[in-house]
Amino acid sequence: MTTSNELRLLPWSGPGDKPCYLSTDNPDGYMSRLADDIEAAQLGTARALLGEASEALDNEETSHDEMRCLVRELTGALRDIFRIAMSRDRRQPTSDLRGSAY
Numbered sequence: 001m002t003t004s005n006e007l008r009l010l011p012w013s014g015p016g017d018k019p020c021y022l023s024t025d026n027p028d029g030y031m032s033r034l035a036d037d038i039e040a041a042q043l044g045t046a047r048a049l050l051g052e053a054s055e056a057l058d059n060e061e062t063s064h065d066e067m068r069c070l071v072r073e074l075t076g077a078l079r080d081i082f083r084i085a086m087s088r089d090r091r092q093p094t095s096d097l098r099g100s101a102y
Contacts, residue, residue, distance in 0.1 A: 009087035011038045011080065019083075039084050046077040 007021040010031075014020045022031050049070070056062040056070055 007090070008032070008035065009083060009090060010035050011042055011083055011087065039087075042077070042080040042084065046081050049074050049077050 006025075007023050010020040010022055012020060022035065024032060026032065053070055053074060056067060
């Protein structure tokens with residue numbers, strides 16, 4: 001039986017915005033590679049939006065409507081990045097920090 005830490009949270013959601021998971025032991029399989037490619041695209045989009053946000057903040061002529069649109073896009077990108085971070089965190093091997101110096 002597959003445990004929850006063996007499931008990969010995919011970078012897209014299903015109906016009703018419910019999370020989608022992949023159960024596989026093959027990180028090079030079609031669905032794993034597809035998820036990797038989509039994550040890379042989402043990270044690229046977030047990087048580009050950060051650049052746009054910096055420019056918009058530096059430009060005193062940026063309109064209120066342009067800023068609202070940018071915030072909406074940044075919110076979507078942040079949601080994607082958060083999902084990627086959660087997915088990657090779940091796939092990290094757990095470690096016991098009780099014996100560490102932290």
